[in-house]
Amino acid sequence: MKRQVFDCQPGCPVESTLQIISGKWKSVILYHLLQEKVCHFGSLQRQLVNCSRRMLALQLKKLEQDQIIEKITYQDQPFKTEYRLTLQGQTLKPVILAMAVWGEKYNRLQKNK
Amino acid sequence: MKRQVFDCQPGCPVESTLQIISGKWKSVILYHLLQEKVCHFGSLQRQLVNCSRRMLALQLKKLEQDQIIEKITYQDQPFKTEYRLTLQGQTLKPVILAMAVWGEKYNRLQKNK
């Protein structure tokens, strides 16, 4: 592993998780992949309205390098690619889900203000 | 709320959670507060060995503004401050715990490589 962005104590488990899912958009990408199983580059981009093409590609590549997602490219014209979670990536489900659940409750609280 | 760093779709729950817990060190801070109930500034800094004083203060302030933690200052010399989770902050427990659990498993996997 190259750089350790989050070394609190060596081996802090939260730190380890952050190595993988921190980074702009990563967890949101994972959230959509959890819901839809398979996503095209374009459909992801439509969901993440404020994420640039460049940024989306970068984050997808990192997730792929960490073996959280895998990519399948079809050479047809026009090109098409599919992204899906790996088995390893699916183990992140409880983490992403916990975030989604908390966020929903939080949104409801905010609305009543 | 001032800026929306993560607008995927408006109201995306994962995005809402990220508004609160994304940011360098925030979730690690919360992790320690969950374990120890009350932390002094200094003890937090000792845990987060690579977090500068400036950075720690900044993140604590943000968490305080979002009413996730609360601060108590004792005016004795030398100064002392205590941080603890608010009730609202305690609702983040499932999120942080899920991250910790995943990180532990991940660490064990890495060790066997």
Next chain:
DNA sequence: CCGCATCCCGTCCGATACTG
């Protein structure tokens, strides 16, 4: 001990244009 202000530099990231 705790926390803020200032300075300053490295990186992130958006805009744009180009390729398969």
Next chain:
DNA sequence: CAGTATCGGACGGGATGCGG
């Protein structure tokens, strides 16, 4: 449609020093 290369401005975040 999916992805890469390059550039330049914005911002994050470290170092340092001051003040409660």
